[in-house]
Amino acid sequence: MTYPLPTPEQLAYIKELGQSQRYQSESEGGFPTDATYFEAKGTLIIDPFMDETGQNEVDPVTYYGEAFLASDFMEEPQPCPISSTPPHMDRVQGLPD
Numbered sequence: 001m002t003y004p005l006p007t008p009e010q011l012a013y014i015k016e017l018g019q020s021q022r023y024q025s026e027s028e029g030g031f032p033t034d035a036t037y038f039e040a041k042g043t044l045i046i047d048p049f050m051d052e053t054g055q056n057e058v059d060p061v062t063y064y065g066e067a068f069l070a071s072d073f074m075e076e077p078q079p080c081p082i083s084s085t086p087p088h089m090d091r092v093q094g095l096p097d
Contacts, residue, residue, distance in 0.1 A: 001066075001070075003066065003069035003070055003074070004069075004074075005061060005069070006061070006069075006074060010074070011060075014048060014049075014060070014073050015049050017036060017073070018046060018047030018048050018049050018050070018073075019047060019049070021035050021036070021037075021046040021047060022046060022047040022050065022054070025046060031044070031046070032046065036071075036072045036073055037071075037072070038064075038067055038068065038070075038071035038072065038073065039067070040052060040064045040067040040068070045064065045067075045068075048060035048064060048068050048071075048073055051063065060073075
C-alpha cells in the first residue's frame, strides 16, 4: 500500500506533538495514557523524530517508513493536549544570562 507523504506543516505539528509526549513521559515517569504512538522495531514510538532508544534524532519518513506513514500521527491533526515546553523550564526562565 502507498501512503501519502506528510506536508511540512504536518511534520511541524507531529514534531511538536512528539516532543510534548516525550517531555510528559520523562516528567511523569511513564507512558502518557492518551499518547499518539506506533510500534517499530519492537518499541512503542511516541516521538517519531527520535529513534527507538530516544537518543538520536531521525527523519521519521526515512527511518521508520511505512510504520510511521500508516500511523495515527498521520491522521488529521488535533490540538496538542499538553505543553511542548519541558516542565523544568518554568524554573529557569528569567535567570540572568
